[in-house]
Amino acid sequence: MSAIRVDAKVVMLGKESVGKTSLVERYVHHRFLVGPYQNTIGAAFVAKPIQVGEKVVTLGIWDTAGSERYEAMSRIYYRGARAAIVCYDLTDSSSFQRARFWVKELQNCEEHCKIYLCGTKSDLIEGDRSLRQIDYHDAQDFADEIGALHFETSSKTGNNVDELFHKVAEDYNNTAFQYMTEETGVDLGQKKDSCFYSCCHNN
């Protein structure tokens, strides 16, 4: 087992507890863990190969922590990403505001990154429609405006989850220019100092 070759870097962004980790968990391990909420610390990386037509594309998924504490660090996680899944909780309007923040951030710093807007916890809405705080059409309009694709998923039931990641891989595969470097497929050396960046890095 030598270094995993990653074709496309995918980053999960969104407010804390919207269910980014659950989404990855559902997609990668096909399960939904019930239990007390555990926040992600820093970020977690998983590589997942996915069959697209005849080819196998390996997604390198960065599941980032939603906590504001890591905001200044977030750039190291989304730099060079080919796709960003920006999540919001369908039952929490403040999480949608946060999603707008991430979209703006990506538009400013990572113009080649394709954005997928993802409303999570759709199973809750199916149980009780009054819980919905983000109108489907409002989110769709926002997605159109920023040129993003829009999904509503449930990690609990698995609804739309595979479709989302499959679309990510497919889009990557269809993109004309193959942007790949070296072993890892992610250019870690690339330095852009436009965006804000933590002052506390220890050299």
Next chain:
Amino acid sequence: MDGEVHRAAASWENGTLAPVDRLRTERADSPTPGLVEGTEPGAGQKSAMFVHAQSFEDLTAETEEARKEAEGYSELGKPADSTDGIEVLMGKDTISEKQNKKEGWQDSKSKEEDVSSEAWRSHRKHVFVLSEAGKPIYTRYGTEEALSSTMGVMMALVSFVEADKNIIRSIHADGYKVVFLSKSPLVLVGVSRTSQSDKELMRELQYIYYQIVSLLTLTQLNHIFQHKQNYDLRRLLAGSEHLTDNLLHRLDRDPGLLLSAVTCLPLASSTRDVVSSSLQAAKAKSLVFSILLAGDYLVTLVRKKDQFLHHIDLHLVFNLVGSSSSFREGEGWTPICLPKFNTAGFFHAHISYLEPASDLCLILVSTDREDFFNLSECKQRFLERLSKRNAYQALKDALKSPSYSVAQVGIPELRHFLYKSKSSGLYTSPELPVVYQSEEEEERLMGLYHDLHSRLHHATRPLRSIYHCGETENLMAWVTSGFELYLCFSPLGTKALAVSAVNKLLKWIRKEEDRLFILSPLTY
């Protein structure tokens, strides 16, 4: 901070820490295992892994330093200056302060049912963290919102005493101890009904302080409060409360935190050597520390030459890994500040379990935040080497019985013990015998050890040894320049028996030392 690390390294080079070869022969000749630092059972042979903090004294001595620092800090804004911080101590005056405090509690009663309940009050130990503006940051029990007035009162007490160029250390009243630790820009307050001394409580608050610094760095903390004095720090700490909760739980339970030491997974030295050298071989330029943990046991630690890890930092890493399941899936990559190493900056830690269901967790601490894939490869290399040399299976077998029974020592009256080698900063202890396995009994035994510890390390009247006869057990504690030993005997034993048991135990530990301790720590 850098200076501190160097200072520690220097004292080590002066020979206070590591035994030279000469000592190794002495070790074999000595009839009773050495009482001298560096020759005691479990002392490392080559060099120590940790910053040689002799621990408790160092820690509290540092409190003094920090206190003076803090004092200097608070004086910045004041016209007059005075250098001596006079301890404000209890007596009758403080009782009225205590009453103030009670009123504070009653204030909050109306707002939040929770914190006014008898159950809330009767917790053994409360911990509060607040900003210098009096804003709540953390409470162990209840919600911060409900306690904002209580914390306001706490801050008022601190400021009131500070206004007279004094520093409030503690209030003793009504069976409670209220201990204050001012670490600008934070203030930490502990309220305890236990028999722990102020010094011990202070030390626990210090751990909590370092826990917060490890998440944010002191630089960032200072920066935030300089910009906005009444900033609500909970925004940045969101999601980390369970780390602090867990650390407090560990402080009550984990002998390692009491002894300022770490315990190792008992492992055949041949296996450990293979594991260590495999880890050593899987190096990268940016790596500073490679740490392999199995639950709460250290398996091995490889460090960069001349860089030492402090046991507090290691305990913070233990706590981070132990409190979170988030590293179970995939590979974690997180900024972490090791406050005893450097409070100013973040390291970046690659944290992953060797297998999803395994207890073996590898932590690679790097200075380069771009180095994730490089470190991920280091882990793969380590794993490959480990299985190639058949050490992985041996390691997994050792994990099945991570502890040993006290019966192996062969002293019938001996129920349990804690033994710490001072020069290596490692301790060993058997599993708890049946009588102490219930949660209550475990806590009681740890409480007894805490008592012994605080008596041995009393600020003004330190002791070398104690023998204590109790109703349910007899206890003995002994501290030399080389080790600290705490023993628990059945209540039927005698003092003479206990003394002879100590010799027998030390010999046993000497015999087993290469299994119980890491004798030859490696560097890259």
